[in-house]
Amino acid sequence: MGKIDSDYLWLHERPRSGSRLRRLALLLAIPLLGGAAWLTTAPEAIDTTTVLTGTQPSESPSGTHVDNHAVAESPGTGIPRSTTAPPVVVRRTDDQGTAQQPVVDAVSSTEDKPTSVAELSEADIALNEQQSGASAVPVAPLDPNRVIDDAETVQNTRVASEHIPGSIELLDDDSRPLAQGSEARAWQEVPIESGDTLSIAFSRHGLSYSDSLKIAHIEEHGRRFTRGLRAGDVLRVQADHAGNIKALQYPIDAMHTLEVRPDGDGFAADVVLTDVEHRKAYASGVIDTSFYVDALEAGLSDSQIMKLATIFGWDIDFALDIRPGDRFIVVYDELFREGEKVGDGDILAAAFSNRGRDVRAVRYTGGSDTETAYYSPDGHAMKKAFIRTPVDYTRISSGFNLSRKHPILNRIRRHEGTDYAAPTGTPVKATGNGRIVFRGRRGGYGNMVIIKHDTHLSTRYGHLSGFARGVGVGSRVHQGDIIGYVGMTGLATGPHLHYEFRVDGAPKDPETIALPKAMPLPKKYLPDFRQQTAPLVAQLDTLSHTEIARAETDSTAEAASN
Structure with missing residues (x-):
């Protein structure tokens, strides 16, 4: 029983193992057989009628029925070529649809010669029946380097393009229209609002952002478009249709305008004088309270008062020498634009009567070797070799005295x-x-600076709180250069400047010493100087006489009233 059981079990397991292997083999064989069948099977026939005419395989435009058999195409061309597939059988029908004798198409057999495009009829290559029989249209070459010798062909191309919808006519170089983006538009105003930067103002008006950055980085003048912009300023800008800047004008003041223009990859700028009308005006007055107050009442501006003090500063000490009754006359330039006054120009001539001494000055511009300056009527420069005082002081705390008692010692x-x-x-x-x-x-x-001016003259500056940067022993300085700052170092009871003027080492009173005069104009300029300044000198004479007569009349009237 045990052997029978063993045989039974053995016989029972063998079929099960064989069945599993057959199923595995079947699963592997199915895809292999399918692939082999796909490789050996001829590709599905391509309908030549569909390829050539674009119609359905069941019906051709000429009324023929086509059996669907294989016709292969040449790679990349779409042109039929002969293959081993069965021939294409074409059955023509009459108008009633009755089938006629089958014929074999010339493109279907391997024994026939290959068919080229040149051998196809116009009806075969036509897209539809309406285009059958249409003539070919010559087309100009797309290669711009290709030379066309046949002028008639090009002319036919242009004529054909006029009649073919959607065609583009070829233009000669001379006939091509210019791009409108580079054409400059009319000037427009760009107002600067509170919080604006140049790029924000440009963006609000559709102007180039990159151009705003380039303008803001213009050497020397770029800072005017960054820190210099103020709310209320108005820029005049000319740009093309793309917003690229072609020109810009920024009015700095009534007399000057900053003009910006393209320069290579960036921009350049220049300050130009605004076109204004010049008119002469004059002001005169008598010192009663102070020079500054009385000059303001006469109609002079702050800048004109300071300029007048500078012109006469070498001859008159406006802090100490001014006395009641002193007189001044100023002839100056007024600037007008479109009939409205926009500012004051330069002082042309001036006269000052101080303690009975008359001092006059006229403005003159000579040749290339002379600068614009003020001269006395005889041609001597008003600017002397030395200025009288080296500091803007409030008072003289102690004068020149060789027997003074020292306040500290x-x-x-x-x-x-x-x-x-x-x-x-x-x-x-x-x-x-x-x-x-x-x-x-x-x-x-204390801290002191000594300047040697020539072999005879020297000056000293004492009690300084500090020294100016960039100047030291051996440095050359010019009149008006800052050399230090007021302090109270050394033996001093308060902040002040101790100033000495020495001749050959001997101290002299800085307030009374006769300062050396500047060199006169070169003789070659004297004729031109007299010609230009004669009208100004004559006007000063007339105004002086008028003011004197007016003063005498006022004095007489005042005496009579008393």
Whole structure:
């Protein structure tokens, strides 16, 4: 029973193992057989009628029925070529649809010669029945380097393009229209609003952002478009249709305009004088309260008053020399634009009567080797070799005195200069051109600077709180250059400048010494100088006589009233 059971089990397991293997083999064979059948089977026939005419395989435009058999195409061309597939049988029908004798198409057999495009009839290549029989249209070459010798062909191409919808006519180089994006538009105003930058203002008006950055980085003038922009300013801009800047004008003041223009990849700018009308005007007055107050009442502006003080500053000390009754006359330029006054120009001539002494000045521009400056009527420059005072002071705290009692040492000690009281930090200027020979601390002078002007003259500046940067021993300085700042170093009771003027080492009173005069105009310019300044001198004479007569009349009227 045990053997029978073993045989039974063995016989029972063998069929099961064989069945599993057959199923596995069947699963593997199915895809292999399918692939082999797909490779060996001829491709589905392509309907030549569909390829050539675009119609359905069941019906051709000429009324023929086509059996669907294989026709292969040449790679990349779409042109039929002969294959091993069965021939294409074409059955023509009459008007009633009755089938006629089958014929074999010339493109279906391997024994027939290959068919080329040139051998196809016009009816075969026509897209539809309406285009059958249409003539070919010559087309100009797309290659611009290709030379066409047949002028008639090109002419036919242009004529054909006029009649074919959607065609593009070829244009000669001379007949092509210019791009409108580069054409400049009319000038437009770009107002600057509160919080605007140049790029924001440009963006609001459709102008180029990149151009705004380039303009803001223009050397020397670019800062006017960054920190210089103010709300209320109005820019005049000319740009093309794409927003690229062609020109820009920025009015700086009534007399000057900043003009910006393209320059290579960036921009350049220049300040130009605005077209204005020049008119002469004059102002006159008598000192009663102070020069500044009385000059304002006469109609002069702050800048004109300061300029007048500068012109006469070498001859008159406006802090000490001014007395009641002194007179002044100023002839100056007024600027008008479109009939409205836009500002004051230069002072053309001036006269000042101080303590009975008349001082006059006229403005003159000579040749290339002379600068515009003010001269006396005889041709001597008003600017002297030295200015009288080296600092803008509030008062003279101590004058020149060789037997003064020192306020700190409490004994007689020579005071060899003049003390000018001024706030600490007030700039101290060189009174003339020269070279610094000492800069440092020296005894009771504290911080001091000594300037040697020539072999005879030198000046000293003491009690300084500090020295100007960039100047030291050996540095050359010019009249008006800052050399230090007011302080109270050394023996000093308060902030002031101690100033000395020495001739051959001997101290002289800075307030009374006769300062050296500047060189006169070269003789070659004197004839031109007299010709240009004669009308101004004559006007000063007339105004002086008028003012004197008016003053005498006022005095007589006042005496009569009393």
